[in-house]
Amino acid sequence: MVGLKPPEVPPTAAVKFISAGTAACVADLCTFPLDTAKVRLQIQGEVRIPRSTGTAEYRGVLGTLSTMVRTEGPRSLYSGLVAGLQRQMSFASIRIGLYDSVKQLYTPKGAESTGLAARVLAGCTTGAVAVACAQPTDVVKVRFQANGAMPESTRRYSGTVDAYRTIAREEGIRGLWRGTLPNITRNAIVNCGELVTYDLIKDALLRAQLMTGKNGAGRGTGRSRVPSPSPPTLNPRLCPADNIPCHFVAAFGAGFCATVVASPVDVVKTRYMNAGPGQYRNALSCLLALLMQDGIAGFYKGFVPSFLRLGSWNVVMFISYEQLQRAVTLAQS
Numbered sequence: 001m002v003g004l005k006p007p008e009v010p011p012t013a014a015v016k017f018i019s020a021g022t023a024a025c026v027a028d029l030c031t032f033p034l035d036t037a038k039v040r041l042q043i044q045g046e047v048r049i050p051r052s053t054g055t056a057e058y059r060g061v062l063g064t065l066s067t068m069v070r071t072e073g074p075r076s077l078y079s080g081l082v083a084g085l086q087r088q089m090s091f092a093s094i095r096i097g098l099y100d101s102v103k104q105l106y107t108p109k110g111a112e113s114t115g116l117a118a119r120v121l122a123g124c125t126t127g128a129v130a131v132a133c134a135q136p137t138d139v140v141k142v143r144f145q146a147n148g149a150m151p152e153s154t155r156r157y158s159g160t161v162d163a164y165r166t167i168a169r170e171e172g173i174r175g176l177w178r179g180t181l182p183n184i185t186r187n188a189i190v191n192c193g194e195l196v197t198y199d200l201i202k203d204a205l206l207r208a209q210l211m212t213g214k215n216g217a218g219r220g221t222g223r224s225r226v227p228s229p230s231p232p233t234l235n236p237r238l239c240p241a242d243n244i245p246c247h248f249v250a251a252f253g254a255g256f257c258a259t260v261v262a263s264p265v266d267v268v269k270t271r272y273m274n275a276g277p278g279q280y281r282n283a284l285s286c287l288l289a290l291l292m293q294d295g296i297a298g299f300y301k302g303f304v305p306s307f308l309r310l311g312s313w314n315v316v317m318f319i320s321y322e323q324l325q326r327a328v329t330l331a332q333s
Helices: 013-043 060-072 074-078 081-095 099-106 116-147 160-171 180-208 244-274 283-294 296-300 303-332
Strands: none
Touching: 013 060, 013 074, 013 081, 013 099, 013 116, 013 244, 013 303, 060 074, 060 303, 081 116, 081 160, 081 180, 099 116, 116 160, 116 180, 116 244, 180 244, 180 283, 180 303, 244 283, 244 296, 244 303, 283 296
């Protein structure tokens, strides 16, 4: 199974924008329980959460998921899904869908290929703009995912709309943009880890022709193998290796790199967003409190569910993204 073939005409920026948001929603639907488990593990140990005998303790990914199902019911795994989908439609559409367009802006005119610096700058730019637009949806998503960790009598929100209203009323408009700075930092890192790594791995695979199908160029062994085109003449859209196996490998590598570099910022972001008014002065005080309480290991709380979630999310998202672009472009032609 290699999916749809690359179209002769590249997809437009609008097609990429819509495809990215839709693909991210598909990925969220498939991996949201892992994201919820990650949030629960990251906030576990906060002083503000009561530590009574009835408080659920989370141990590992499967243990967290099973504890949530047992104590809160299966629906708790998808708590905050509505805000999550709202976030992806506005967030992923910008940071992923506009990445190629912004990358071209940073690429010098006449350059034969896009350099690493242009890719990194494009990833940072689209990541920062996306956070500025979608931060309220991220705050509500995190609050909902953490909500179930509290006793039922102290839960803060009854629904997504109620969460937006309550946060704005009690904490002001600034409350909806709580954690923007650490989130911009995190998403600049994640965007570079995901998109730049995916870009580089995919380019390397296409140039080496490692993922050609049985009927593609490069079939055979030994000297019968068709040589790879030189880098300046490589056209990925016409390359037989530009298929689902190629996208899978590149996306998996992107997910792992993104998790390693972004996990410390992600933990601080999650705790700061979930904090009540006055608990932390700013993101830096949250970082220092976490460091004093849990040490360096605290920055990698929930690493396994983070990797399982981000790795699987990247695989589903990038494969869906590539196929949606091709489907829409072919339908328009």
